[in-house]
Amino acid sequence: MxxxxxxxxxxxxxxxxxxxxxxxxxxxxxxxxxxxxxxxxxxxxxxxxxxxxxxxxxxxxxxxxxxxxxxxxxPGVGTEIREVQREGVDILIALDLSQSMSAADVKPSRLERAKLEIVKMFSVLKGDRVGLVGFAGVAHLQCPLTLDHRAARMLLDVMDVSLLPVQGSTIADAVAVSVGAFPEKDEKHKVLILISDGEDHEKQIEEAVNLAVSKGVIIYTLGVGTLEGAPIPVYKNNQLVDYKRDKSGKVIITQLNEDALWQMAHATGGEYLRLTDVENPLLQIYDEISKLEKKAFQTHEYGHFKQxxxxxxxxxxxxxxxxxxxxxxxxxxxxxxxx
Incomplete structure (x- = not known):
């Protein structure tokens, strides 16, 4: 390497x-x-x-x-592969990729600001494994749990509102896919950080919470957006051409909906934060995660780099x-x- x-x-x-x-x-x-x-x-x-x-x-x-x-x-090349033992927690980050995350009531947009906060958290990760889930009308495992934080960062860079073919917002599916990505044998050391503006078109939050509790998953939620809301931009060839409208032609205003996010966090022993109320919110959440009991991971990495x-x-x-x-x-x- x-x-x-x-x-x-x-x-x-x-x-x-x-x-x-x-x-x-x-x-x-x-x-x-x-x-x-x-x-x-x-x-x-x-x-x-x-x-x-x-x-x-x-x-x-x-x-x-x-x-x-x-x-x-x-430049240097690793001359041998060695086994390394690390201690940490399994952390999955579920990121909302619905069109409402393009709204600019949080600069530069809800999605870009959320990704910036994730990058900040990646920079302080220690021995924790991290994974990524993107969700809109469907949920998709973008990055399985890994100790390779640089690879996760690269996969985060390509996550945007055009990544998933079906639009909408199904928080319950995001929770289900995330829970399924954790090792089945572990009854703890599992954390889901769900980042969304809270708009949920399916309303199956209670089922999602019960699933997470049954699998020992703690959910932390981060609300992105404002209560006043903002229109959803429509782009063509990277140029703003209009805002999303309803059937009557009225511009749709998307607002932060905190009810579902608060419910999931408190029912699973986690915490809900509003992005605009806290400086470096994911770093604050990671501080809380760092207090949880850790488990040992076996991994391999290159050592003795020859210059x-x-x-x-x-x-x-x-x-x-x-x-x-x-x-x-x-x-x-x-x-x-x-x-």
């Missing part, structure tokens, strides 16, 4: 297209101005630039720069040296000299 110690150094790769643009502008500038100093037939006799050589030199320089930047990122930056740096500097040894100008032919 390859790992980068300083992945932020890869941003320097953006310098390469910038350098290419600057060189192109400089070449165009020189071509325009050389006409004022040389006759069109005189310049080629003075400077014999070989286009193929120039392209080769630039290729070597760009490749050398890429390799040097990769060296700065600190490879020397190889990339050596190759990069070598290419710079070779590019400097290649002459850009070719020899003039005798026929050209006699003209």
């Amino acid at each position: 390859i790992e980068l110690m300083h992945p932020q150094a890869l941003w320097l790769l953006l310098l390469i297209p910038l350098l290419m643009v600057l060189r192109s502008v400089e070449a165009s500038h020189w071509k325009r101005h050389k006409k004022g100093f040389f006759h069109s037939k005189t310049y080629p006799r003075i400077v014999h630039v070989k286009p193929v050589r120039r392209k080769l030199i630039h290729f070597l320089e760009y490749t050398g720069l890429i390799l040097c930047i990769l060296a700065l990122s600190g 490879l930056f020397q190889i990339f740096l050596g190759l990069g500097l070598g290419l710079f040296l070779v590019s400097g040894l290649i002459p850009e100008n070719g020899k003039r032919n005798d026929a050209d000299t006699s003209m």
Whole structure:
């Protein structure tokens, strides 16, 4: 497994297209101005630039720069796999992906703000396994329980209101899919964090609560939105074209509905928080989860990383040296000299 110690150094790769643009502008500038100093037939006799050589030199320089930047990122490769024991809790996050989560009464939108709070929580996770469930008209297990928090973060990034084919909001289905994703043999160490604006079109909350209680799942809920509400935007080609309307043509206002969220949390021994009332609400919920009894997980990870930056740096500097040894100008032919 390859790992980068300083992945932020890869941003320097953006310098390469910038350098290419600057060189192109400089070449165009020189071509325009050389006409004022040389006759069109005189310049080629003075400077014999070989286009193929120039392209080769630039290729070597760009490749050398890429390799040097990769060296700065600190690449390393794991030389062995070792077994590691961790302690934590199984945490599933059920995220509402219904269209009402596009409302902007919470900036930049309900969904984007919820995802930001999840990312904050991911950054402080310790030995806990985490999974993701998306729900709208149906519920879907987006990420099974895993200790690979970076993989979960990547799967979170693609979760939006277009992910699921059926719209609506079925909180009960989200609970059922989440409960089914926990290991059957465990009677505790199971937590579900359900994030939603509370709109539920199926009204089967009581059944969902009973299922969670029977399986030993504690539910924490986070309400996203405001009691005043906001219209649901309609986008086409990433452009706002209208707001969702009812059959009479009136703009629909979606409001935070806290009843179901509060009911689930308190019936299962969890807690309900309103996102707009608390700073870093998921971090507060995680503090409570951290007080629960933990279980041991067996996992495997790569260890003893061998650093490879020397190889990339050596190759990069070598290419710079070779590019400097290649002459850009070719020899003039005798026929050209006699003209």
